[in-house]
Amino acid sequence: MSGEAGMSECPVGRQQVDLSASSLADPIIQAQPRDFFWTMRQQDPVHYDEKLGMWLVSRYEDIVELLRDPDTFSDKAGYEAQYASGHFDEFKSILEKEGGGFFPDAIKSDPPYHTRIRGLLDNAFSAHRVKTLEPGITKVIVELIEKIADKAAKGEVVDGVKEFAIPLTIAVICEQMGIDQYNGENISRWSMAVTAQIGRMQDREQMLENAREICELQNFIIEQMKDREANPKEDMISDLVHAELDNGEKLSFEEAVSLVRALIIAGNDTTATAIGNLMYILATMPDIAEQLYDNVEDNRFMNRFVEELLRFAPPVRGLAKMTTRETELGGQKLPEGAHMLVLYASGNDDEARFECPREFNLDRKNVMSHVAFGVGIHRCIGAQLARMEIKVAAKELIKRIKNIRLAEPDAEIHYQRSVAVHAIENLPLLMERR
Numbered sequence: 001m002s003g004e005a006g007m008s009e010c011p012v013g014r015q016q017v018d019l020s021a022s023s024l025a026d027p028i029i030q031a032q033p034r035d036f037f038w039t040m041r042q043q044d045p046v047h048y049d050e051k052l053g054m055w056l057v058s059r060y061e062d063i064v065e066l067l068r069d070p071d072t073f074s075d076k077a078g079y080e081a082q083y084a085s086g087h088f089d090e091f092k093s094i095l096e097k098e099g100g101g102f103f104p105d106a107i108k109s110d111p112p113y114h115t116r117i118r119g120l121l122d123n124a125f126s127a128h129r130v131k132t133l134e135p136g137i138t139k140v141i142v143e144l145i146e147k148i149a150d151k152a153a154k155g156e157v158v159d160g161v162k163e164f165a166i167p168l169t170i171a172v173i174c175e176q177m178g179i180d181q182y183n184g185e186n187i188s189r190w191s192m193a194v195t196a197q198i199g200r201m202q203d204r205e206q207m208l209e210n211a212r213e214i215c216e217l218q219n220f221i222i223e224q225m226k227d228r229e230a231n232p233k234e235d236m237i238s239d240l241v242h243a244e245l246d247n248g249e250k251l252s253f254e255e256a257v258s259l260v261r262a263l264i265i266a267g268n269d270t271t272a273t274a275i276g277n278l279m280y281i282l283a284t285m286p287d288i289a290e291q292l293y294d295n296v297e298d299n300r301f302m303n304r305f306v307e308e309l310l311r312f313a314p315p316v317r318g319l320a321k322m323t324t325r326e327t328e329l330g331g332q333k334l335p336e337g338a339h340m341l342v343l344y345a346s347g348n349d350d351e352a353r354f355e356c357p358r359e360f361n362l363d364r365k366n367v368m369s370h371v372a373f374g375v376g377i378h379r380c381i382g383a384q385l386a387r388m389e390i391k392v393a394a395k396e397l398i399k400r401i402k403n404i405r406l407a408e409p410d411a412e413i414h415y416q417r418s419v420a421v422h423a424i425e426n427l428p429l430l431m432e433r434r
Contacts, residue, residue: 010358015035016042019040024036024051034349041346045059045062046062052341054339054341055332055339057341058347059350060347061353067371070377071111072324073324076110077324078322079105079198081320081322082339086204087204090208099219100222104258105262106262111377125384133172134388140175144163145400149400151163160280161424165275165278166272168275169268170182170184176267177224177260191268191269193213194210197210199418201418217261237260266382267382267385270315270316271386273316275389276424280424288360289402292305292394296398301362303387304364306391308361309360311364312357312360314345314371317345317422318344318419319341320340322337323337353369399434401431
């Protein structure tokens with residue numbers, strides 16, 4: 001196997017867990033999953049989790065093999081089986097009655113349909129377009145940093161997630177979508193409601209509450225789309241409403257709603273998680289924060305910092321797939337219809353690929369081979385935008401703020417209940433203005 005793997009002793013140890021008595025459904029394991037992942041990679045790399053009813057894929061090489069075979073491992077079937085799990089029919093009925101309709105996620109489809117949809121969206125996230133967004137995004141980020149720096153100067157506690165990461169990413173995606181008037185708290189709630197559908201942790205009561213939130217989101221999107229139909233603007237909603245596919249056909253109303261919804265949610269939720277992770281690392285690894293400050297104007301260093309951050313603390317824990325035929329992966333025979341959870345976070349932590357993976361190593365030779373954004377045809381479409389947001393946030397933060405530290409014990413930090421994301425719910429911090 002390629003990589004920089006070595007058998008040298010790493011300073012961060014591992015502790016074996018009993019796989020037969022453990023599950024990713026356990027909130028303790030969700031919050032601190034590293035030993036669970038490590039045990040799977042050593043003992044049972046494609047492991048059936050009884051409580052989840054899913055096969056967990058934990059090794060880097062198996063993850064890459066799976067992601068490069070979309071014919072055998074269906075994104076569409078895996079996603080649909082995960083969505084609103086256990087409550088799907090009732091959830092769908094609520095959206096049809098109160099949310100303008102149930103709109104399957106076009107971006108979570110399989111080829112050849114996915115190929116047409118993906119080609120259309122790739123243009124919206126081209127490197128050139130992302131570069132043109134950077135000055136506006138920098139302005140948003142600096143304004144938010146100045147607000148938290150003012151609080152910090154008074155000795156007040158700052159929530160790195162709720163006061164920085166979430167409002168930052170919501171402001172950026174709303175600007176790109178052309179949503180001038182928005183309520184950030186609404187969008188944050190809607191994002192959590194959508195993410196909960198693939199998090200596999202909600203009960204019926206939570207599903208009903210989340211369904212109402214998604215109805216609000218969809219009604220908001222439909223109102224925005226109707227406005228763009230009549231009054232096109234230079235924004236992404238207008239692009240999607242008036243877009244034509246390669247064959248000259250327009251997107252259907254249902255497809256356009258699903259894509260606008262996906263971009264609003266994915267554009268802020270996972271990037272907010274990544275920036276929350278950035279704040280946590282700056283607060284708990286002061287040596288890394290100092291390296292960052294010393295090299296803040298070194299573009300190559302900053303790029304490597306972002307990649308190692310994404311490897312070390314990927315915002316997406318795992319996403320679902322489903323086998324379309326009987327197959328074998330990692331020595332495990334799988335039947336047709338096996339529901340899989342691809343653990344990107346475990347792949348990024350695989351010592352067979354990354355030497356001493358629990359070290360935050362800015363000199364790591366193969367850092368670009370992480371799987372935080374996935375691999376293959378379903379690789380994250382907004383990867384370049386996310387990288388740029390994280391990089392600008394890190395750069396502008398470290399230039400203005402120092403001595404970032406947790407305002408409460410590490411053990412008090414809470415994470416969202418989800419198998420899909422590893423997101424800090426709130427991050428109380430103390431800091432000083434430079």
